[in-house]
Amino acid sequence: MTKVLVSGFRGSMGTQACKMIETDPELELVAVYSPNLKTTDAADYGLPTDCKVFNQLADIQTDADVWVDFSTPTGAFENAKFALDHNMVPVIGTSGMTEAQVVELEKLAEQTNTKGLIVPNFGLSAVLLMQFAKQAAKYFPDAEIIEMHHADKKDAPSGTAINTAKMIVAGRESKGTEYPTVETLPGARGADYEGVHIHAVRLPGYVAHEEVLFGGQGEALTIRQDSFDRASFMHGLNIAIKNIQKLNGFEIGLENVL
Known part of the structure; x- marks a missing residue:
């Protein structure tokens, strides 16, 4: 016991x-x-x-x-x-x-x-997403994260998103490409963790959701997990x-x- x-x-x-x-x-x-x-x-x-x-x-x-x-x-x-x-x-x-x-x-x-x-996330789907993202980063070093949570969540970005970014960086064999952009509104490109941009969404009706977007020459990969109930x-x-x-x-x- x-x-x-x-x-x-x-x-x-x-x-x-x-x-x-x-x-x-x-x-x-x-x-x-x-x-x-x-x-x-x-x-x-x-x-x-x-x-x-x-x-x-x-x-x-x-x-x-x-x-x-x-x-x-x-x-x-x-x-x-x-x-x-x-x-x-x-x-x-x-x-x-x-x-x-x-x-x-x-x-x-x-x-x-x-x-x-x-534990950044107790959801098994989130744990698997992070593992998959680490594997994908070997072949797709250019990646961004969108995390979506309920309106009452205080910290942004979430611990899950930060940990996902760390695993992407650990899985890379080369650095992601730096694309020069001009933010016409400050913060439009989100937070930056060693070249992985993280965008935090806080809205009513959501619980915990995350998308990892990978881009490559002529192709893209999206990994997503959704937690609909605590x-x-x-x-x-x-x-x-x-x-x-x-x-x-x-x-x-x-x-x-x-």
Whole structure:
């Protein structure tokens, strides 16, 4: 039985995570955390009576094996440090951490002999898209990314899009071509990650979607994935929680536990 704490349990993803854990006989929801709660009574949130509710990081005392984080970019970093210091494996679904923060967590995991995982996207279709994009970049070094998310997503571009760009760069055998353009409106070409342009869309009605466009001489390739419901991410989260033993230190990407 793997014992789990969920941080950010009141959000859309956190709520889905709690439901998934509660219905899996191999998992146990032992605690939840969210700052500034007015009450710490599990019944007030529809949680099992034996599930502990915490509203202060320093007050957390739990025997959880895994810390699942769906909080905020600023909160997730401090939460991950707390988890590593208390012998819990952080599985972080919150995007927006800086490169420096990730490096610090990698060092802390090594010092504490603990594992951890940042997952830019729990959707299996998104994981496969990134893998396919890396392979395609070998033959199509010219690529751009369009990521589309719900209007409430704060960070742009998404962690998935940034990770996709990194994998495209890693898969290239030559640099993409630089095409001189003049932006008649600033930002028209999107963000630029080592020559891969990323365009972020935020609109109501969307959940999480991504297209990678590759262009070559006389041909083009498009890879697309769509997540229509947040429940679709729970399969990947379930896999991550149950396969933390496959991790080698602190790693990034669901593919590390598949």
